[in-house]
Amino acid sequence: MARAVKAYRVTISNTGETIACLASQTVLQAALAAGIDYPYACATGNCATCISQLDTGKIDLLPRSDASLGAEQVKSGKTLACRARPRSDIGITWLGRGRK
Numbered sequence: 001m002a003r004a005v006k007a008y009r010v011t012i013s014n015t016g017e018t019i020a021c022l023a024s025q026t027v028l029q030a031a032l033a034a035g036i037d038y039p040y041a042c043a044t045g046n047c048a049t050c051i052s053q054l055d056t057g058k059i060d061l062l063p064r065s066d067a068s069l070g071a072e073q074v075k076s077g078k079t080l081a082c083r084a085r086p087r088s089d090i091g092i093t094w095l096g097r098g099r100k
């Protein structure tokens with residue numbers, strides 16, 4: 001019997017879309033795979049281009065540069081989409097301007 005792959009629902013307020021994000025994926029990976037033009041540059045937690053507000057739900061944050069996301073920002077609900085793995089269904093809003 002196949003093992004169930006855990007996935008969460010990620011609602012991106014900027015586009016109004018809700019996508020699936022595997023527990024092993026970052027929010028950015030899932031958004032790009034779904035064809036969403038989520039703002040990003042480094043995808044490794046160093047530039048803060050993907051800075052976002054976590055509106056609802058829980059995430060795990062992967063290692064990142066302190067310069068890209070400080071402790072005070074984390075306390076106020078900011079996160080980096082390229083470093084965030086959902087641990088529940090979440091709602092998120094990107095705060096950057098994107099590449100256009």
Ligand code: FES
Binds near residue numbers: 039048080
């Ligand atoms: S894309 Fe650079 S910190 Fe996320």
